[in-house]
Amino acid sequence: MSKASPEHGGDRKPGVIGTVWKLVTNNFIFRTVFRTGFPDTMLKRMAVMRSSFLMHILPTKVGVHGLKLYYTWCMGGITFFLFLLLTLTGVLLMFYYIPEEHRAYNDMKDLLYMVPYGRILRNMHRWGAHAMVFTVILHMARVFYTGSYKTPRQFNWVVGVLLLTITLLLSFTGYLLPWDQLGFWAVTVGTNMAGATPFIGFEGPFSELLGAQIDNDIRFAMIGGTRIGANALIRAYVWHCVGLPLIASGLILFHFYRVRKDGFSGPL
Numbered sequence: 344m345s346k347a348s349p350e351h352g353g354d355r356k357p358g359v360i361g362t363v364w365k366l367v368t369n370n371f372i373f374r375t376v377f378r379t380g381f382p383d384t385m386l387k388r389m390a391v392m393r394s395s396f397l398m399h400i401l402p403t404k405v406g407v408h409g410l411k412l413y414y415t416w417c418m419g420g421i422t423f424f425l426f427l428l429l430t431l432t433g434v435l436l437m438f439y440y441i442p443e444e445h446r447a448y449n450d451m452k453d454l455l456y457m458v459p460y461g462r463i464l465r466n467m468h469r470w471g472a473h474a475m476v477f478t479v480i481l482h483m484a485r486v487f488y489t490g491s492y493k494t495p496r497q498f499n500w501v502v503g504v505l506l507l508t509i510t511l512l513l514s515f516t517g518y519l520l521p522w523d524q525l526g527f528w529a530v531t532v533g534t535n536m537a538g539a540t541p542f543i544g545f546e547g548p549f550s551e552l553l554g555a556q557i558d559n560d561i562r563f564a565m566i567g568g569t570r571i572g573a574n575a576l577i578r579a580y581v582w583h584c585v586g587l588p589l590i591a592s593g594l595i596l597f598h599f600y601r602v603r604k605d606g607f608s609g610p611l
């Protein structure tokens with residue numbers, strides 16, 4: 344076995360601190376918790392990354408360059424932080440909001456004027472959502488400009504595109520929930536556009552090929568009817584609070600797993 348380099352204290356005689364350190368680290372209990380021992384060699388450092396529950400999602404080797412703040416601007420990390428913040432504030436909002444035609448708008452107003460800290464809760468969720476759209480686009484731009492989408496990360500780029508789509512869909516479905524004029528008409532316009540989708544929209548080209556009608560096309564599936572009403576509200580709510588966040592969580596986990604397996608981009 345090769346000796347540790349002098350800067351790691353390999354050949355030096357241990358002083359008092361060295362002896363105490365040895366006593367603390369060289370025993371059964373310490374080794375049960377920190378299985379690899381003190382990570383003073385490259386091999387041990389990699390073993391820490393492999394065996395620790397928290398660290399194992401990170402790559403075992405990362406080039407110093409890739410860790411520089413100006414390389415990533417931590418935009419992926421900030422996007423993930425915002426996703427967690429939105430999940431937390433979203434769950435808290437669910438305690439005060441009922442997706443019912445005659446209640447939704449009033450529940451929003453109650454949150455603003457009656458519920459203690461309701462305004463800040465709602466605004467954290469709202470501004471957090473705007474910020475997440477912003478940071479995910481910046482993250483994608485960074486990945487593009489550093490060429491990190493190239494082999495072997497092209498598949499993770501595709502996973503990223505799905506994540507971008509889910510992020511935008513989360514914003515779109517959340518838009519309807521306040522049940523105010525802005526959201527109501529924005530979603531009316533958005534879902535009307537879906538009615539013009541080729542093949543599966545009743546107003547789109549080739550709609551006759553699949554027999555798409557006003558009451559069986561993609562727009563009908565999205566809003567549960569032919570115009571925005573109670574059915575559209577409950578559909579938007581379930582997709583916004585359950586369906587899309589679950590899909591996003593799975594994709595984010597897979598995205599991180601791929602970052603780990605592909606190794607982080609940038610020169611080593």
Ligand code: HEM
Binds near residue numbers: 423483
């Ligand atoms: C919810 C959305 C997303 C989250 C939470 C997320 C998170 C992350 C994180 C934490 C990293 C590690 C490096 C970094 O912080 O920059 C990363 C890397 C990466 N992301 Fe994302 N990402 C998201 C969306 C996207 C999108 C939209 C794309 C592209 C279309 C993308 C493509 C990639 C690629 C290719 C890497 C590897 C980059 C490298 O090795 O330099 N991601 N992502």
